[in-house]
Amino acid sequence: MITDVVVVPGALLLLPEYQGRVAAAPGLLESCVGAVRDAVASAHHVVVVHGTDREPRSARPAAGLRVADHLLGATHENFDVEHVGVAWDASVADCIALGRAVADREDERSGNRATTLLVVADGSARRTEKAPGHFDERAAAVDDSIVGAVRDAADGGLDRLLDLDPTLCADLLVTGRAPLQVLAAATGEALGGGHEGERTAYEVVSCEVSDPFGVLYVVAHLRARA
Amino acid sequence: MSDLTFRLGSRSFDARSRLVMAIVNRTPDSFYDKGATWREDAAFERVRTVVAQGADIVDIGGIKAAPGVEIGPEEEKERVVDFVAAVRAEHPELLISVDTWRASVGRAVLEAGADILNDAWGGADPELVEVAAEFDAAVVCTHTGGVTPRTRPHRIEYDDVVASVVDSLVAQADRAVSVGVARDRVVIDPAHDFGKNSWHSLEVTRRLDELTALGWPLLVSLSNKDFVGEALDLPVGERLTGTLAATAISAWHGAHIYRVHEVVETRQVLDMVSVIAGDLPPARTARGLA
Structure with missing residues (x-):
C-alpha cells in the first residue's frame, strides 16, 4: 500500500549540475532530501510521479524525473523505483x-510491501513580477487551493x-497540476482494495511552502494513518 | 588542463588558481599611490583593507621601481622588516611577499616571517635565490632584459621579446632550483614595462600562453602600467579599465598570480574568467532554473 506520499x-536548480558556489535557494535542497528520506525510510518500493517538460528542448529525461532520481539517490536507501510520467497538460480524466x-498495481502487490x-509538482510560476512567467493575479488563489488541499490531506x-482546472493551470504555469491529480487519484477511492468508499487517510508529517523565485514550491510529507 | 601545482608559504595551488597579490608600498614616492601608505599606520590599514577585499598575497616594497633617491640596504630594511613582522603577527595566514632585489634584505624579511621574495629586477643580486633556498621560501624570477635596477628602458630592442623572456626566465628558474629552491616554489614573471617598451609588453601579453606553457606558475604585474596608458593614451589614475582588460586576457592565457593596486575589481575579473573557463562554478544560479 501507499504508506507515504512526498x-x-x-x-532544475536542485540538480547538482546547476549548483553554484552557494545554493540559489538556501535550504530548499536540504528540505527536499529530508522529506524524501523520511518518506522512504521504510519503503520497499517508490513510485515517482512526474510531469513532462512544458518546453522540451533536449533529449534528456524530464526535469521532474531527474530531480526525483537525484533526491532518491541522496537518501542512500535501497528500494525499487518505478517512474510514472504524465503529460504536463494531460486531461483530468487521463490523470485519474x-x-x-x-x-491497482499497489493492490496487486503482495500484502505488506510499503x-x-x-x-514532483510545482505551483504557479507566475506569482511575482520577477517570476518566470511574470505576475498573474490569479496565481495566488490557485496556489492557495493546492497548498490547502495538501494541508487538509x-x-x-x-x-x-x-x-484544478487544466486550462487555468496551463495559463498560470502550474506545471504540477497533472502529477498532483495523479496523486489524488492514486490515494483516493481506488485505494483500500479498490472498494468504493474505502480510503486511506493521510496525516501531514511536514509541509513547507516557499516561492523564492516567484514559483510555488511545496515540500510535503504525508503518511497513511495506521 | 595542466597538472601544475605550486606552493606559497604553507598553501598549495594548482593550474586553475588565480591569485590576487595586493601591492603595499612602504615608499613615499611610488608612481601610483604617491606615498599614500608611506606612514606605517596607513600601510597597516592598506593590508587590512586588501585582506578584507580578498587578496591572497600582499607584496610589500620599500623602494619604488623608477629612478630616484638612492635607498641603501639598511634604509630598505628599516622600511620593510619590522613592518613584515607586524603584518605576520596580525595576519598569521596571509601570504607575504617582499619586493626586493637585495639578498641582505631578503634574509631579513624571511626571518621576519615573509613567504615570498619578489625579485623584480631579474636576478640582479645572484645571492637572493640562495637566501630563498635557505629559508624554503618562494621566489619570483623576472625578465628585465638585464637592465640595472631602477633604470628605465631606453631604446632597447629584441629580435623576439618573448624568446628573450622565455630564455631568461627558464635560466633563472633553473638556477633557483639548482641552488636549492623547491621547484614548486619558483614563480616566473615577464615583468611588463621592465626593460621593455609598450610594444614589447603588449606582445608579451598577447603571447602569454607561451609562458604558461613553460610549466612554472606565472605572475603578471600589469596594474596601471605605462603599456596600458600608452595603449589607451591615458594617464596614471585612468588606467583601471585597461588594466582589467589585460588582466582578463592574461587570465584566459592561464596566468596564476596578479600583482595589483585594485583588489576588488581584479578579484571580480579573475572570478569571471574562472567561471567562463569552467574552473570555478558561478556564485549562485537561478535564471531559467527555478
Whole structure:
C-alpha cells in the first residue's frame, strides 16, 4: 500500500549540475532530501510521479524525473523505483486513469510491501513580477487551493486537487497540476482494495511552502494513518 | 588542463588558481599611490583593507621601481622588516611577499616571517635565490632584459621579446632550483614595462600562453602600467579599465598570480574568467532554473 506520499518541486536548480558556489535557494535542497528520506525510510518500493517538460528542448529525461532520481539517490536507501510520467497538460480524466492504475498495481502487490509515492509538482510560476512567467493575479488563489488541499490531506483534502482546472493551470504555469491529480487519484477511492468508499487517510508529517523565485514550491510529507 | 601545482608559504595551488597579490608600498614616492601608505599606520590599514577585499598575497616594497633617491640596504630594511613582522603577527595566514632585489634584505624579511621574495629586477643580486633556498621560501624570477635596477628602458630592442623572456626566465628558474629552491616554489614573471617598451609588453601579453606553457606558475604585474596608458593614451589614475582588460586576457592565457593596486575589481575579473573557463562554478544560479 501507499504508506507515504512526498511532494517536492521540480526545479532544475536542485540538480547538482546547476549548483553554484552557494545554493540559489538556501535550504530548499536540504528540505527536499529530508522529506524524501523520511518518506522512504521504510519503503520497499517508490513510485515517482512526474510531469513532462512544458518546453522540451533536449533529449534528456524530464526535469521532474531527474530531480526525483537525484533526491532518491541522496537518501542512500535501497528500494525499487518505478517512474510514472504524465503529460504536463494531460486531461483530468487521463490523470485519474493513471492514478488509478498506480493504485491497482499497489493492490496487486503482495500484502505488506510499503510504497512511497514521490510526486514532483510545482505551483504557479507566475506569482511575482520577477517570476518566470511574470505576475498573474490569479496565481495566488490557485496556489492557495493546492497548498490547502495538501494541508487538509487528513480530511480528504487531496480529492480537491482533482478540481484544478487544466486550462487555468496551463495559463498560470502550474506545471504540477497533472502529477498532483495523479496523486489524488492514486490515494483516493481506488485505494483500500479498490472498494468504493474505502480510503486511506493521510496525516501531514511536514509541509513547507516557499516561492523564492516567484514559483510555488511545496515540500510535503504525508503518511497513511495506521 | 595542466597538472601544475605550486606552493606559497604553507598553501598549495594548482593550474586553475588565480591569485590576487595586493601591492603595499612602504615608499613615499611610488608612481601610483604617491606615498599614500608611506606612514606605517596607513600601510597597516592598506593590508587590512586588501585582506578584507580578498587578496591572497600582499607584496610589500620599500623602494619604488623608477629612478630616484638612492635607498641603501639598511634604509630598505628599516622600511620593510619590522613592518613584515607586524603584518605576520596580525595576519598569521596571509601570504607575504617582499619586493626586493637585495639578498641582505631578503634574509631579513624571511626571518621576519615573509613567504615570498619578489625579485623584480631579474636576478640582479645572484645571492637572493640562495637566501630563498635557505629559508624554503618562494621566489619570483623576472625578465628585465638585464637592465640595472631602477633604470628605465631606453631604446632597447629584441629580435623576439618573448624568446628573450622565455630564455631568461627558464635560466633563472633553473638556477633557483639548482641552488636549492623547491621547484614548486619558483614563480616566473615577464615583468611588463621592465626593460621593455609598450610594444614589447603588449606582445608579451598577447603571447602569454607561451609562458604558461613553460610549466612554472606565472605572475603578471600589469596594474596601471605605462603599456596600458600608452595603449589607451591615458594617464596614471585612468588606467583601471585597461588594466582589467589585460588582466582578463592574461587570465584566459592561464596566468596564476596578479600583482595589483585594485583588489576588488581584479578579484571580480579573475572570478569571471574562472567561471567562463569552467574552473570555478558561478556564485549562485537561478535564471531559467527555478
